[in-house]
Amino acid sequence: EAGVVQSPRYKIIEKKQPVAFWCNPISGHNTLYWYLQNLGQGPELLIRYENEEAVDDSQLPKDRFSAERLKGVDSTLKIQPAELGDSAVYLCASSLSQGNYNEQFFGPGTRLTVL
Amino acid sequence: SQQGEEDPQALSIQEGENATMNCSYKTSINNLQWYRQNSGRGLVHLILIRSNEREKHSGRLRVTLDTSKKSSSLLITASRAADTASYFCATGSTGANSKLTFGKGITLSVRP
Numbered sequence: 001e002a003g004v005v006q007s008p009r010y011k012i013i014e015k016k017q018p019v020a021f022w023c024n025p026i027s028g029h030n031t032l033y034w035y036l037q038n039l040g041q042g043p044e045l046l047i048r049y050e051n052e053e054a055v056d057d058s059q060l061p062k063d064r065f066s067a068e069r070l071k072g073v074d075s076t077l078k079i080q081p082a083e084l085g086d087s088a089v090y091l092c093a094s095s096l097s098q099g100n101y102n103e104q105f106f107g108p109g110t111r112l113t114v115l
Numbered sequence: 116s117q118q119g120e121e122d123p124q125a126l127s128i129q130e131g132e133n134a135t136m137n138c139s140y141k142t143s144i145n146n147l148q149w150y151r152q153n154s155g156r157g158l159v160h161l162i163l164i165r166s167n168e169r170e171k172h173s174g175r176l177r178v179t180l181d182t183s184k185k186s187s188s189l190l191i192t193a194s195r196a197a198d199t200a201s202y203f204c205a206t207g208s209t210g211a212n213s214k215l216t217f218g219k220g221i222t223l224s225v226r227p
Binding site (some may be wrong): 040044048056102106107108111 | 148160216219
């Protein structure tokens, strides 16, 4: 069974440029998460989807970050424009419904470097 | 904000020894989970313990939960060099909009 797929694995951009990350969750997982992980820290939730609905986006900086999960399967996270402080690893995870009560499966992450 | 706080921040042991990692949290939880992260990789789920459970085993892993002290411990017995990784505790909150909140993690080094 394929795990959570993320692309790209690495991205280097200059500040003020846009960037997008893609995630394909495990087949059959209704819940999808985007996390931000800074160096030496644990993941912090940005947004959670139940199917195509964003049910928790309270930690998403909406002035520059956006996300979508149009058909309730794969998802895209976008930053526009990127700032130096956005350099981090962006992790996607998925789980069966009621994911907070079940294990989450993580992708390898996208390491973003903003110059 | 991160609710779970792991202790110690770093741990170095010899292969074959046991490793004990602790996690404390502040608010009521539905469950507590432990994850492992190898360098440059995503997190891997190790074990989940629910708030009405006190102890759980999985292979060489043993997790305890003390809700009165708001703390949990992860014991890895007979450690191996391959156990070298960062370990995170994550608390699952209660309520309608519950979510998983991760701590800062513990760096475990197992010397061969």
